[in-house]
Amino acid sequence: MADNTVELESSPCPLGCSPADQPVLSGHDRINNLPGEFQVVQCGNCGLMRTNPRPTPASMGFYYPDDYPPYLGTQVNARNGSGGLKHWIK
Numbered sequence: 001m002a003d004n005t006v007e008l009e010s011s012p013c014p015l016g017c018s019p020a021d022q023p024v025l026s027g028h029d030r031i032n033n034l035p036g037e038f039q040v041v042q043c044g045n046c047g048l049m050r051t052n053p054r055p056t057p058a059s060m061g062f063y064y065p066d067d068y069p070p071y072l073g074t075q076v077n078a079r080n081g082s083g084g085l086k087h088w089i090k
Contacts, residue, residue, distance in 0.1 A: 006059045014048070014050075015048060020043075020044030021043060021052060
Protein backbone atom coordinates (compact mmCIF):
# COMPACT_ATOMS: atom_id res chain seq x y z
CA MET A 1 0.00 0.00 0.00
CA ALA A 2 2.92 2.32 -0.47
CA ASP A 3 1.14 4.23 -3.22
CA ASN A 4 -1.95 4.90 -1.02
CA THR A 5 -4.17 2.56 -2.98
CA VAL A 6 -6.80 0.86 -0.91
CA GLU A 7 -7.57 -2.80 -1.37
CA LEU A 8 -11.18 -3.84 -0.87
CA GLU A 9 -12.60 -7.29 -0.23
CA SER A 10 -16.11 -8.62 -0.54
CA SER A 11 -17.43 -10.12 2.67
CA PRO A 12 -20.41 -12.42 3.15
CA CYS A 13 -22.82 -11.97 6.03
CA PRO A 14 -20.87 -12.98 9.16
CA LEU A 15 -23.94 -14.90 10.35
CA GLY A 16 -23.65 -17.27 7.39
CA CYS A 17 -26.80 -16.14 5.62
CA SER A 18 -27.47 -16.14 1.91
CA PRO A 19 -25.41 -13.81 -0.29
CA ALA A 20 -28.57 -11.90 -1.32
CA ASP A 21 -27.44 -8.48 -0.05
CA GLN A 22 -29.47 -5.40 -0.86
CA PRO A 23 -27.73 -2.01 -1.26
CA VAL A 24 -28.81 0.54 1.35
CA LEU A 25 -26.55 3.52 0.61
CA SER A 26 -23.17 4.43 -0.80
CA GLY A 27 -20.89 7.36 -0.24
CA HIS A 28 -17.42 8.82 0.08
CA ASP A 29 -15.38 9.84 3.11
CA ARG A 30 -16.55 13.43 3.52
CA ILE A 31 -14.70 14.11 6.77
CA ASN A 32 -11.11 13.29 5.80
CA ASN A 33 -11.52 13.28 2.00
CA LEU A 34 -9.91 9.86 1.72
CA PRO A 35 -10.33 7.97 -1.55
CA GLY A 36 -12.93 5.34 -2.19
CA GLU A 37 -16.64 4.87 -2.35
CA PHE A 38 -18.22 2.66 0.25
CA GLN A 39 -21.50 0.82 0.13
CA VAL A 40 -23.65 -0.27 3.06
CA VAL A 41 -25.62 -3.41 2.29
CA GLN A 42 -28.33 -5.24 4.18
CA CYS A 43 -28.42 -9.02 4.37
CA GLY A 44 -31.51 -10.28 2.56
CA ASN A 45 -32.01 -12.97 5.19
CA CYS A 46 -31.24 -11.57 8.67
CA GLY A 47 -31.24 -7.81 7.97
CA LEU A 48 -27.71 -7.15 9.28
CA MET A 49 -26.18 -4.04 7.69
CA ARG A 50 -22.48 -3.78 6.96
CA THR A 51 -19.95 -2.14 4.65
CA ASN A 52 -19.36 -4.33 1.61
CA PRO A 53 -16.92 -4.40 0.01
CA ARG A 54 -14.73 -3.34 2.90
CA PRO A 55 -11.06 -2.37 3.22
CA THR A 56 -8.76 -5.36 3.71
CA PRO A 57 -7.00 -5.65 7.08
CA ALA A 58 -3.80 -4.40 5.39
CA SER A 59 -5.64 -1.28 4.15
CA MET A 60 -7.49 -0.52 7.39
CA GLY A 61 -4.62 1.54 8.83
CA PHE A 62 -4.98 3.99 5.95
CA TYR A 63 -8.46 4.89 7.20
CA TYR A 64 -7.72 4.54 10.91
CA PRO A 65 -4.16 5.83 11.53
CA ASP A 66 -2.72 6.27 15.03
CA ASP A 67 -3.85 9.92 15.05
CA TYR A 68 -7.47 9.02 14.18
CA PRO A 69 -9.45 11.47 16.40
CA PRO A 70 -11.50 8.89 18.37
CA TYR A 71 -8.22 7.22 19.42
CA LEU A 72 -6.78 10.44 20.83
CA GLY A 73 -9.11 10.56 23.86
CA THR A 74 -8.36 6.97 24.84
CA GLN A 75 -5.76 6.43 27.53
CA VAL A 76 -4.80 3.14 29.11
CA ASN A 77 -3.91 3.00 32.79
CA ALA A 78 -0.35 1.67 32.97
CA ARG A 79 -0.99 -0.03 36.34
CA ASN A 80 -3.89 -2.27 35.41
CA GLY A 81 -4.20 -1.99 31.62
CA SER A 82 -7.72 -0.61 31.74
CA GLY A 83 -8.97 2.58 30.19
CA GLY A 84 -10.92 3.51 33.32
CA LEU A 85 -13.80 1.15 32.71
CA LYS A 86 -13.47 -0.38 36.17
CA HIS A 87 -14.39 3.01 37.62
CA TRP A 88 -17.84 2.76 36.03
CA ILE A 89 -18.48 -0.95 36.59
CA LYS A 90 -19.09 -1.77 40.24
